[in-house]
Amino acid sequence: MSEHRPNTEGKYKWIGTRPERPDGADKVTGRARFGADFSLPGQLIGKVLRSPHAHAVIKSIDTSKALALNGVKAVITAQDFPDQPNLIVPTGEMQVNMRDITRNIMAREKALYEGHPVAAVAAVSEAIAKQALSLIKVDYEVLPHVIDVAEAMKPDAPILHDHLLTEGANPPASKPSNIAKRIEFKKGDAKAGFAQAQVVIEKDYTTQAVHQGYIEPHATLASAAEDGQIQVWSTTQGHFQVRGFCARLLGLETSQIRVTPTEIGGGFGGKTVVYLEPLAMRLSQKSGKPVKMTMAREDVFRASGPAPGGNVKVKIGAMRDGRIVAAECIVEMQAGAFPGSPVGPACMCSFACYDIDNVYIEGFDVVSNRPKVAAYRAPGAPISAWAVESTLDILAQELDMDPIDLRLKNAAKEGTKTAYGVTFNTIGMVETLEAIRDSEHYKSPVKPGYGRGVAAGFWFNIGADSSAASHVGEDGSVTVISGNPDIGGSRASLALMAAEELGVDYNKVRPIIADTASIGFNFVTGGSRVTFATGLAVVNSVRDMIRELKVRAAKIWKIDPEAVIWEGGMAKPAGNQVGTFEPLSLADLAAQAGRTGGPINGHAQLNVTGAGPGFGVHCVDLKVDEDTGCVHVGRYTAAQDVGTAIHPSYVEGQLQGGAVQGIGWALNEEYIYNAKGKLDNPGFLDYRMPVASDLPKIETILVEVPNPQHPYGVRGVGEVPIIPPIAAVGNAVARATGVRMVDLPMSPPRLSEALDAARPMKMAAE
Amino acid sequence: MAKIHVNTTINGAPTEFLCDANQTLLDVLRDNLGLTGSKEGCGSGDCGACSVMVNGRLVCSCLVLAPEAQGMKIETIEGMAEGDKLHPLQKKFVEMAALQCGICTPGFLIASKALLEKYPNPTEDEVRYWLAGNLCRCTGYDKIVTAVLDVAAEMRESAR
Structure with missing residues (x-):
């Protein structure tokens, strides 16, 4: 059973209801236009030539034959882009370096992974474009490659970047290595804590790279005009980000680029960076024609996004009563071909669910010959949580303690200081644990043959820059304009907050997502920020509009604006004027707008702070087929502190979708490289994401602990749900089989091997 | 050519x-x-x-x-829709939030309609296996499966 426990019962008219989304009809009829659905008259098709090698010097590229082919209108290589300075810029929750971005969109000195773009063409048809690619001659000097993190960290490993000296190394690095960065977080005295502990559990874990797995491949359409202006349509989580990156990459001003976000077919963090956009723009500039580019699924796997794999060591020390007195976590994480893995958040989140006095956390950002990692839902956190939450389960077993009770005993609360320095405001970790403890699922007996696992997860959530505008139409209907692509129902949540604020029917508010030239800057759709931060911008823009509406009513009534209130969608006289005039509706005020000062609009632009962190606790019952190692998930419940559920159905959807991505990560998904450093499974047949028949219902419990720093108590909800599932599944496997898995994924071959290995011991024990 | x-x-x-x-x-x-x-x-x-x-x-x-x-x-x-009248599956998908990004939705709707034409009274397992050829990365399938089962029940009811 799914439950919604509103904290706000009866307080709101619209918030907490489940109306149809504004873009619903478009999305069930095929009318909604996604990235690959845009075309322009006279457009060319762009295609990318990709490196077949994991690591190779590009000695020369000869494009003359391709250019000479009939129907080919432009060919580009790295020479068509200016080199970039060593400049770090934020993208979503991750940081990227412009010097690296220009090398990632088009290999410069070296190809650093299989699939790395080395050239691109634009031609009148896809067939000609493909033929042109085969005519480009690249002279490679193949170099030794390195795929594995531990291998890449060795002193004799092939070096990807000659300039890379480990940042934060102790002692300082004197020669290049693949370790881009070392970070650490300390609280108290871990050594002293472990000395005091009565039980110490220590374990090593590994995880593999996984892909975000959005069903829509990357796609873009660019049209450059003779006056230097470029229009771009792109499936992206951040069209302002596309504009900003491409302006730098092409040496243009942002005002020369207008990016319209198409509907986006999933992103999960993977569409916060640019791949095709700068190429299509340059090809369009060179050819004078619009250029459309799409990635094949194989390209998506080989050359976009993956989330990193990594190695994690965890050590936890506790007293016999379950109180944790010391904790240590060491994370080595894949960055892909360029520095910038989410090792920072992985470290910061590792013990954030718990109030522990003595903590030591260390992280390493490691490059290797893999595609550059991109954000994936709570970047980094699922990896450290898998290790920490598995270790906690071992501790619970060692202490013969209920795993929820163990977590409750150590749970973070208001006032808890994290190892990364922040002290929590109002949070819902305890409430979320209690929600699972008290759930019908947790209270029900575990079925014979099944094991039950629980695990928790934490994510910061972010605010950042948002702009919004609200317009009253001539007839009194309302348009709310913002600038974040709607990736999972955010139009509905924004319209609900606007309707609540304005006191009008939800269906009278039309939310629009504007292009980069039609609304002020908005940071990406990511970090679980849209309903929180852009929601706040929308609320403020509506408040600004209401202020104007009251001024107009005051003008009509010839009274002081202070004597006007806004209530139930109407301007009403207040104070000593109560009842003096008939209330004025939006339609009344709109009809007289010309005489009272012109159009009635509201605006807001904010740098939003005060994001409320989120906590999730998941519970799973599963059984393992002893012969095949195949896991059958029988029951699953996800509980989360969601702040206030603005549209509960879409909040549930975030919990359900994140949980299933986590189940896939736990059980099947992995990048498999062969000895030549080439990806062996770049398709959905061999990269096995969960399908409907793999799963039970995903039950949800929405726990509402409102964020005090948002007018409606909103917390981001999208990221947290992918964090707990991996360890929850691993813990359930351990309890079902007696075998503790430490390497991901727990796929049938790996699990059956582990079961086989454990069998003689089990038999001997019997 | x-x-x-x-x-x-x-x-x-x-x-x-x-x-x-x-x-x-x-x-x-x-x-x-x-x-x-x-x-x-x-x-x-x-x-x-x-x-x-x-x-x-x-x-x-x-x-x-x-x-x-x-x-x-x-x-x-x-x-799938007749004029401005959405098919019951289309209506139900919107009503029950059985889509997030919406890229897989057309495929799921076509496949679900095919299922209900062939098997008007499917079990949850049958829905899950019939739809196993359609990938959705956003929803975890929960609301999709529920929507299809709900429409099946409603269509059986209205056919009586």
């Missing part, structure tokens, strides 16, 4: 098109005929985003060569 002339029926309307021998039905629907509701997620028949009906059979249009459409009756997502 000369184009191939194909006569077919799409969503009830006689339709002719010229295509190359190696074009897929999906390419022709999207690029030649402007029916972009069918989506390409993989091009290898693994994701189901391009699902259409060909002579009453559920297929991935990325795995059908366009010339094979000669003389066939093809149904796509664009033909």
Whole structure:
């Protein structure tokens, strides 16, 4: 059973209801236009030539034959882009370096992974474009490659970047290595804590790279005009980000680029960076024609996004009563071909669910010959949580303690200081644990043959820059304009907050997502920020509009604006004027707008702070087929502190979708490289994401602990749900089989091997 | 190479098109005929985003060569609603938030309609296995499966 426990019962008219989304009809009829659905008259098709090698010097590229082919209108290589300075810029929750971005969109000195773009063409048809690619001659000097993190960290490993000296190394690095960065977080005295502990559990874990797995491949359409202006349509989580990156990459001003976000077919963090956009723009500039580019699924796997794999060591020390007195976590994480893995958040989140006095956390950002990692839902956190939450389960077993009770005993609360320095405001970790403890699922007996696992997860959530505008139409209907692509129902949540604020029917508010030239800057759709931060911008823009509406009513009534209130969608006289005039509706005020000062609009632009962190606790019952190692998930419940559920159905959807991505990560998904450093499974047949028949219902419990720093108590909800599932599944496997898995994924071959290995011991024990 | 002339029926309307021998039905629907509701997620028949009906059979249009459409009756997502009246499945998907990003939705709707035409009274397991050829990365399938089961019950009720 799914439950919604509103904290706000009866307080709101619209918030907490489940109306149809504004873009619903478009999305069930095929009318909604996604990235690959845009075309322009006279457009060319762009295609990318990709490196077949994991690591190779590009000695020369000869494009003359391709250019000479009939129907080919432009060919580009790295020479068509200016080199970039060593400049770090934020993208979503991750940081990227412009010097690296220009090398990632088009290999410069070296190809650093299989699939790395080395050239691109634009031609009148896809067939000609493909033929042109085969005519480009690249002279490679193949170099030794390195795929594995531990291998890449060795002193004799092939070096990807000659300039890379480990940042934060102790002692300082004197020669290049693949370790881009070392970070650490300390609280108290871990050594002293472990000395005091009565039980110490220590374990090593590994995880593999996984892909975000959005069903829509990357796609873009660019049209450059003779006056230097470029229009771009792109499936992206951040069209302002596309504009900003491409302006730098092409040496243009942002005002020369207008990016319209198409509907986006999933992103999960993977569409916060640019791949095709700068190429299509340059090809369009060179050819004078619009250029459309799409990635094949194989390209998506080989050359976009993956989330990193990594190695994690965890050590936890506790007293016999379950109180944790010391904790240590060491994370080595894949960055892909360029520095910038989410090792920072992985470290910061590792013990954030718990109030522990003595903590030591260390992280390493490691490059290797893999595609550059991109954000994936709570970047980094699922990896450290898998290790920490598995270790906690071992501790619970060692202490013969209920795993929820163990977590409750150590749970973070208001006032808890994290190892990364922040002290929590109002949070819902305890409430979320209690929600699972008290759930019908947790209270029900575990079925014979099944094991039950629980695990928790934490994510910061972010605010950042948002702009919004609200317009009253001539007839009194309302348009709310913002600038974040709607990736999972955010139009509905924004319209609900606007309707609540304005006191009008939800269906009278039309939310629009504007292009980069039609609304002020908005940071990406990511970090679980849209309903929180852009929601706040929308609320403020509506408040600004209401202020104007009251001024107009005051003008009509010839009274002081202070004597006007806004209530139930109407301007009403207040104070000593109560009842003096008939209330004025939006339609009344709109009809007289010309005489009272012109159009009635509201605006807001904010740098939003005060994001409320989120906590999730998941519970799973599963059984393992002893012969095949195949896991059958029988029951699953996800509980989360969601702040206030603005549209509960879409909040549930975030919990359900994140949980299933986590189940896939736990059980099947992995990048498999062969000895030549080439990806062996770049398709959905061999990269096995969960399908409907793999799963039970995903039950949800929405726990509402409102964020005090948002007018409606909103917390981001999208990221947290992918964090707990991996360890929850691993813990359930351990309890079902007696075998503790430490390497991901727990796929049938790996699990059956582990079961086989454990069998003689089990038999001997019997 | 000369184009191939194909006569077919799409969503009830006689339709002719010229295509190359190696074009897929999906390419022709999207690029030649402007029916972009069918989506390409993989091009290898693994994701189901391009699902259409060909002579009453559920297929991935990325795995059908366009010339094979000669003389066939093809149904796509664009033909699912009648005028401004959404099909019960379309209505229910919106009502129950059975979509987030919406890219897989056309494929799921076509596949679900095919299921209910063949098996009007499916169990939850049957729905899950029938839809196992359609990938969704956003929803975890929960609300999709519930929506299909709800529509099945409603359609049985109204057929009585």
